[in-house]
Amino acid sequence: MKPYNPEQISRHMSRLLNWILLLACLTAGQLPALYAAESDTPLHAAAELFKSKKFDQKYQAIQLLASDGSEQARAILVALMDSRLYTLKRDQRLIMLGRRSGSPDAVDAITGESVGNVARGAMNKITLNNRMRSQIRNALAMLDLRNPDKTKRLAAVNQLLDRPDAASAALIQSLLEQESDGQIREAMEIVIALGKLSSGDKTERLAAVELLDGNIHPAVRNGLLKLQQSTSDEAFAAEIKQVLDNIKATLQLYSLVENIFFGLSLGSVLVLAAIGLAITFGVMGVINMAHGELIMLGAYATYVMQLLMPEHIGAALLLSIPVAFVISGLVGIGIERGVIRFLYGRSLETLLATFGISLILQQTVRSIFSPLNRSVEAPSWMSGSWEINSALSLTLNRLYIIAFCLLVFAALFLVLKKTSLGLQVRAVSQNRAMARAMGVRSEWVDAMTFGLGSGIAGVAGVALSQLTNVGPNLGQSYIIDSFMVVVFGGVGNLWGTLVSGMGLGIANKFLEPWSGAVLAKILVLVFIILFIQKRPRGLFPQKGRAAEG
Amino acid sequence: MGLLNLLKQDRGGQLFLGLLALAAVLVPLLNLLPPEGHALHLSTYTVTLLGKYLAFALLAIAVDLAWGYLGILSLGHGAFFALGGYAMGMYLMRQIGDRGVYGDPLLPDFMVFLNWDALPWFWYGFDMFWFAALMVMLAPGLLAFLFGWLAFRSRVTGVYLSIMTQALTYALMLAFFRNEMGFGGNNGLTDFKELLGFDLQADSTRIGLFVVTALMLALGYIVCRAIVQSRLGRVAVAIRDAEDRARFVGYRVEHVKLAIFTFSAVLAGIAGALYVPQVGIINPGEFSPLNSIEIVIWVAVGGRGTLYGAAAGALMVNYGKTYLTGALPEVWLFALGALFVLVTILLPRGLIGLMKTRSKKGGAAA
Numbered sequence: 047m048k049p050y051n052p053e054q055i056s057r058h059m060s061r062l063l064n065w066i067l068l069l070a071c072l073t074a075g076q077l078p079a080l081y082a083a084e085s086d087t088p089l090h091a092a093a094e095l096f097k098s099k100k101f102d103q104k105y106q107a108i109q110l111l112a113s114d115g116s117e118q119a120r121a122i123l124v125a126l127m128d129s130r131l132y133t134l135k136r137d138q139r140l141i142m143l144g145r146r147s148g149s150p151d152a153v154d155a156i157t158g159e160s161v162g163n164v165a166r167g168a169m170n171k172i173t174l175n176n177r178m179r180s181q182i183r184n185a186l187a188m189l190d191l192r193n194p195d196k197t198k199r200l201a202a203v204n205q206l207l208d209r210p211d212a213a214s215a216a217l218i219q220s221l222l223e224q225e226s227d228g229q230i231r232e233a234m235e236i237v238i239a240l241g242k243l244s245s246g247d248k249t250e251r252l253a254a255v256e257l258l259d260g261n262i263h264p265a266v267r268n269g270l271l272k273l274q275q276s277t278s279d280e281a282f283a284a285e286i287k288q289v290l291d292n293i294k295a296t297l298q299l300y301s302l303v304e305n306i307f308f309g310l311s312l313g314s315v316l317v318l319a320a321i322g323l324a325i326t327f328g329v330m331g332v333i334n335m336a337h338g339e340l341i342m343l344g345a346y347a348t349y350v351m352q353l354l355m356p357e358h359i360g361a362a363l364l365l366s367i368p369v370a371f372v373i374s375g376l377v378g379i380g381i382e383r384g385v386i387r388f389l390y391g392r393s394l395e396t397l398l399a400t401f402g403i404s405l406i407l408q409q410t411v412r413s414i415f416s417p418l419n420r421s422v423e424a425p426s427w428m429s430g431s432w433e434i435n436s437a438l439s440l441t442l443n444r445l446y447i448i449a450f451c452l453l454v455f456a457a458l459f460l461v462l463k464k465t466s467l468g469l470q471v472r473a474v475s476q477n478r479a480m481a482r483a484m485g486v487r488s489e490w491v492d493a494m495t496f497g498l499g500s501g502i503a504g505v506a507g508v509a510l511s512q513l514t515n516v517g518p519n520l521g522q523s524y525i526i527d528s529f530m531v532v533v534f535g536g537v538g539n540l541w542g543t544l545v546s547g548m549g550l551g552i553a554n555k556f557l558e559p560w561s562g563a564v565l566a567k568i569l570v571l572v573f574i575i576l577f578i579q580k581r582p583r584g585l586f587p588q589k590g591r592a593a594e595g
Numbered sequence: 596m597g598l599l600n601l602l603k604q605d606r607g608g609q610l611f612l613g614l615l616a617l618a619a620v621l622v623p624l625l626n627l628l629p630p631e632g633h634a635l636h637l638s639t640y641t642v643t644l645l646g647k648y649l650a651f652a653l654l655a656i657a658v659d660l661a662w663g664y665l666g667i668l669s670l671g672h673g674a675f676f677a678l679g680g681y682a683m684g685m686y687l688m689r690q691i692g693d694r695g696v697y698g699d700p701l702l703p704d705f706m707v708f709l710n711w712d713a714l715p716w717f718w719y720g721f722d723m724f725w726f727a728a729l730m731v732m733l734a735p736g737l738l739a740f741l742f743g744w745l746a747f748r749s750r751v752t753g754v755y756l757s758i759m760t761q762a763l764t765y766a767l768m769l770a771f772f773r774n775e776m777g778f779g780g781n782n783g784l785t786d787f788k789e790l791l792g793f794d795l796q797a798d799s800t801r802i803g804l805f806v807v808t809a810l811m812l813a814l815g816y817i818v819c820r821a822i823v824q825s826r827l828g829r830v831a832v833a834i835r836d837a838e839d840r841a842r843f844v845g846y847r848v849e850h851v852k853l854a855i856f857t858f859s860a861v862l863a864g865i866a867g868a869l870y871v872p873q874v875g876i877i878n879p880g881e882f883s884p885l886n887s888i889e890i891v892i893w894v895a896v897g898g899r900g901t902l903y904g905a906a907a908g909a910l911m912v913n914y915g916k917t918y919l920t921g922a923l924p925e926v927w928l929f930a931l932g933a934l935f936v937l938v939t940i941l942l943p944r945g946l947i948g949l950m951k952t953r954s955k956k957g958g959a960a961a
Contacts, residue, residue: 333758389939394754394757395940396939397757398891398892398895398935399935399940401888402932402939412928533755564769567766572766575763578749578751
């Protein structure tokens, strides 16, 4: 047994590689033409090398196959990786077994012609070690680097990024000139720089470190960390540390952005749930404890729409927005006409009566749809994520929720500010008697306002159905949060609701990693309770005469 | 003599206390004397159930004191009730000693299960009954004092206050569901063995608990009646009807509110402590906002601002609940919901109020 000497091997390898690269540059991918006799092709040379039991020879064989780049060479590498590559005992021919185990059709590895069924005992397996495996993976990646398909090339570069070594860096260097795609070029440059980190001289290393500054790919960080530990030059180590710190800062920035994004998406849910309440409670002053159940109705409307249109999930979701609005709105008007209008001016009683209604609605849904949770499918265009870079990816459904929340908010805002209904609603909420004197049918306005707020609750239910399971208790879990959002933001103020919902969402998400989800929620609740003691009218209190009513 | 004076004008109260005394005597007798299977025999299960109702009645009186006389609709009295219950539960847990499943002489089972090696500091002292009894009153009382001090001082009133109390109990529920809190998490405290040396499974203990609960209810009623008829009580009614006016006349509105609200919470805590040994479990579900709001409907059904009406409402609604959840479980929430709606719209003063107007009308006609 010869002692294993990695340094010697790598020197040996790099010499061999230089030779290969020289050939590659000269012939521009037409290697076979240079070999006059068929038996001298790299495939044959590799087959010859594979006959040896020594791993050194096998490493060379793999390099040869990698530089050949033909389909057949690729097939041999894949077969070797899968342990399907054998030599025949009788004539030392290299053969590949079929993909299926026990398949009789072995083929000649070089020519591809069938050699029929070979008995197990009549062949020798080409054994693998781990170093060969990683070599083959990189070799396959290099073959893919020449693939005309852009995505395949990018995947190959990324594969090399995970296990960078000097050899692949050198090969990529040679391919960099021909590469036209910017994204792939960028990734290639990182691989080259990483290669230089481990092999180049000091100035090259320094240049590489500078090139890698600010790059957040995990491989870059690992490479730099390794180098930092191994280097003895203190100034160089300091340089690396500087770059590593920069990378860390960038990563922190991205995690901050991600946290804010999560917070905004949670905040959007809160705003959606609360904004209907901002109308009924904030503008009309009616405590509607059944608000959560109106949200639940909207979520069930989505579920039913999907049952009706199982073939068109996406269309069903879009259609369920108006359907949920109408259903929840009608139920809301029913509640207003049937119960609340008898209780105007007695807000504590309104609270109790609407709570009773919420129990009835819950039990109705439980009786119709069973107490089990129902899951609503998400259409394909809502799943997946938007990957900005390796450190930051935003899930699409959350993005849609944020957008939807802002859309609903804008629509509601316009209705209140620009339509005659909105004008009348504001008039009645500010001074009912005067509004009536001016000819506003205040009862009709009450019903419509309540219907509007309830309808918005239904629309919120559609959005929530995409995030959680739809069940009879869906509304209950949101009612307290909704009230908190409205009270915190300042009653009667839509902007306050938006700001407080988003703010509470972000606060929740920033507390979560530090305290856990449940404790974060408790802390936020306690904070609001204390905040209301300090400023009983919320963040943005109403000013002027309306505030006194 | 003071007691007689107190109840002289209170015919409803006389009736209530009389019935209570009758029940406290009759129920144990009916359980002990007639043989099992006899038509008049009351099973121990029924006795415990009645004891539970009486604990609820005490809780309803506590809510009525705050809502009916002070105008504070608390949607968080379930939290005070549960805190009292937890204090009692902790005492009962410590009494288990080494008879638990894991046989640890000091740690309750759930702590052994969570691999805790020492008793948390807030469990110290709960092996002594007097300390637990003190905590039954102190824990809800302190919370109510702190919450009320903050809320009343900044003049949070009406529905805002109600929603805040609801958020309070909701936050506590979330907190108590956490295992890390050290109160048994999701499962709460259970598997109790004995109270003051009496076996909790024994019939005699259960009858004893029923009688004690009846006595506490009577005592609670009398104290509340005394408060209501005192100067403090009258100021409270003035605050309920016209808070600003009372303030301008010169009363320290915040102090009155704080005193009565805190006392009400203490009473709720005592009710919780009476409830736990009878049902044999306390878990975070007691903190749920639904529970607290259910208490309010007991009071509303009976008629607020009468005290005995609240107690009667608690007994009636809970009997209905036991019956309906057993016979027609689907209907119970419909019935409860309808009760909320109908009582608030049709019976703003509850059944007692209805009876009073009837008798007045009857008197006028005759």
